[in-house]
Amino acid sequence: MTAPRNIVILTGAGISAESGVATFRGPGGLWEGHRVEDVCTPQALAQDPELVHRFYDARRAQLAGVEPNAAHLALARLDAAWPGNLLLVTQNVDDLHDRAGSSRLLHMHGELKSALCPACGNRIAWEDALPPETECPNCGTPALRPDIVFFGEMPYHMATIEAALAQADLFVSIGTxxxxxxxxxxxxxxRHYGAATLELNLDPSEGSLWFEESRMGPAGTLVPAWVDAVLG
Structure with missing residues (x-):
């Protein structure tokens, strides 16, 4: 690739799993005996806020013991060096892309290190445990919740993402x-807008048939090799 191009990259749980971030999904993907879907819905938050807050407190605390891996670092290197438009969209709520140094980054499913006030919409950087009925520092409502997009809620930044996809020359999906x-x-x-499409994944995804090219293997191996080739 010699000329600048518009690239959109999507990352999922597979890229962070290699850093040791638990996915809580798939076979045996239970947390304290609960299906993840049972602690990641607005209904669950209303019915058992202690359980939901404890689940996200555990995930937030886990971040202290993990580090960005070679795939995160390679994407940050691409972000810094790429002269064209680039947008990195992650489904992950961890902060590993941020810590790796990516700046053209959107968290479409929210962030563990953020709290949301459902009353006023205020978002607050949050590092520690978040007990139910914590007061919002902006409006005082005792209802701060994890700033996470639950099942059934609209992901963040969709207009920006869709605009980028419409202009993309290349779409790459990693670990989803x-x-x-x-x-x-x-x-x-x-594909509708004419972009080339590439999947980098440990195993074929449910949407593999839509990709023009699929490369299977660990993200920590595939992604740095792909970035090296793109920056050439």
Whole structure:
């Protein structure tokens, strides 16, 4: 690739799993005996806020013991060096892309290190445990919740993401299951607008048939090799 191009990259749980971030999904993907879907919905938050807050407190605390891996670092290197438009969209709520140094980055499913006030919409950087009924420092409402997009809620930044996909020359999906919409449909949107499509994954995703090219293997191996080739 010699001329600047517009690139959109989507990352999922597979890229962070190699850093030791638990995915809580798939076979045996239970937390304290609960299906993840049972602690990641607005209904669950209303019915058992202690359980939901404890689940996200555990995930937030886990971040202290993990570091960005070679795939995160390679994407940050691409971000810094790429002269054209580039947008990195992650489904992950960890901060590993941020710590690796990516700046053209959107968290479409929210962030563990952020709290949200449902009353006033205020978002606050948050590092520690977040007990139920914590007061919002902006409006005083005792209802701060994890700033996470629950099942059934609209992901963040969708207008920006869709605009980028419409202009993309290349769409790359890394470490995603292809099972969670709307992200699972990004490849179809990109193809509709004429972008080339590439999947880098440990195993074929549920949407593999939509990609022009699929490369299977660990993200920590595939992504640095792909970035080296792109920056050439």
């Amino acid at each position: 299951s292809g099972a969670v919409y709307p992200a699972a449909g990004f490849v179809q949107t990109a």
